[in-house]
Amino acid sequence: MTNKLLIIEDDASLSQMLGLHFEEQGFDVHAAFDCLSALELAGQLQPDLILLDQQLPDGLGSELLADLLKATGSTQVIMMTGVHDLELAIQAIKDGAADFIHKPVKTEVLQQAVDQAMAHRPLAANVPTDTPPHQLKGLVGRSEAMLRVSKDIALSAESAATVLVTGDSGTGKEVVARLIHQYSGRKGAFVAINCAAIVDTLLESELFGHEKGAFTGASSRKAGKFELATDGTLFLDEIAELALPVQAKLLRALQERVIEPVGGTRSVATNARIIAATHKDLFKEAAEGNFREDLAWRLNVINIHLPPLCERKDDIPLLARALLEKAAISIEKPAPPITPAAMQVLIQHDWPGNVRELENTLTQALVQARDGEISPDVLNFRGTANTANAPDTDTTEDGSPCSLEQLEASHIQKVLNYTGGHKARSSEILGISRPSLDRKIRKYGLTLPE
DSSP, X not given: OXXXXXXXXXXXXXXXXXXXXXXXXXXXXXXXXXXXXXXXXXXXXXXSEEEEESEETTEEHHHHHHHHHHHHSXXXXXXXXXXXXXXXHHHHHHTTOSEEEESSOOHHHHHHHHHHHHHSOOOOOOOOTTOOGGGOOSOOOOSHHHHHXXXXXXXXXXXXXXXXXXXXXXXXXXXHHHHHHHHHTOOSOEEEEETTSSOHHHHHXXXXXXXXXXXXXXXXXXXXXXXXXXXXXXXXXXXXXXXXXXXXXXXXXXXXXXXXXXXXXXOEXXXXXXXXXXXXXXXXXXXXXXXXXXXXXXXXXXEEEOOOGGGOGGGHXXXXXXXXXXXXXXXXXXXXXXXXXXXXXXXXXXXXXXXHXXXXXXXXXXXXXXXXXXXXXXXXXXXXXXXXXXXXXXXXXXXXXXXXXXXXXXXXXXXXXXXXXXXXXXXXXXTSOHHHHHXXXXXXXXXXXX
């Protein structure tokens, strides 16, 4: 039986080109050029596949999507748009679209989407009515990598499965976690904890809670993060920093959906959805004895990887303007334009601190800006100077190789210089806890930049 394809696109030349391409593949191709005729034709044809443009003469494809699915039942819909809005992509997939393609349309990308759409049933719609797309902030970009991330967010929101978000520090892992929670429709709270920021002796109590008298100073019962995230989402940032004993308790919580408060004698059921994040490879950590392999598999049910900013420089202009507007709101100051020369400097920078570094750089530039614009002279990148205490080689003065301790001391000093002595930020970049950083600073006699 021939599969029927309906192309809803007001650009006649693009519609014809796509029609010819898919006719050669055996599709029975039909075309519509506006919302009204498209909905009527879709009801008559009951097509197997619809290619839907976002911008139509009498409305938006995203607004037509629900009516098309209602009129056609099991039809697969692939949306196409020249608007690079990642949150629109998430919403479209949540609303039931099989895929979301950016224009100009690349034939190989569209073909892959069509092949996948024809092989799978569409997602069921599950859109929280109290969460309009314009309220979702933080995910900005136009690159293919970020479009994949937006699709992964939509797919993850449909499930209660555990998600592991990976990527370098500063890439926006918590933003992704919050978007998954917001689109999931879960009624409970989004609760976050940074596993690297709390000493091991307190982390178990923070996660699982404790009973009165469980330890010195426990004067009353305290609910842990798992309990606070009931019916919601628990975000475990820097999960690789969990101590092994706490990893064992977390594994049981994931396997059996129960927790045991410190000092308690009974198990407490939990239905918190778990999203974890790390800049490390958990399976490499497991091979080195630092992380439980069984827990790594439990966490890595769905994986979303965030690329570093240096690998998606096409996103920098959009991202820079969005971050500058955010910074301007926070300090109650109008957001000035970024000059072309300054934008070129931003694009050429390597951004080792990723999106977080870009945000900090623009915030500082906004404070220092004069003449109503962001120019190159107000763009200061931390870590480009002040490296006197951080040698760039792995050899000593006499040319012999450095010891591991010497290399570690040198690298920690570089990170401290890069962050301007900000210990919390340095701990995050190094992937160690704040107390561990303090111990190493004392051990190696390192100095904090003034």
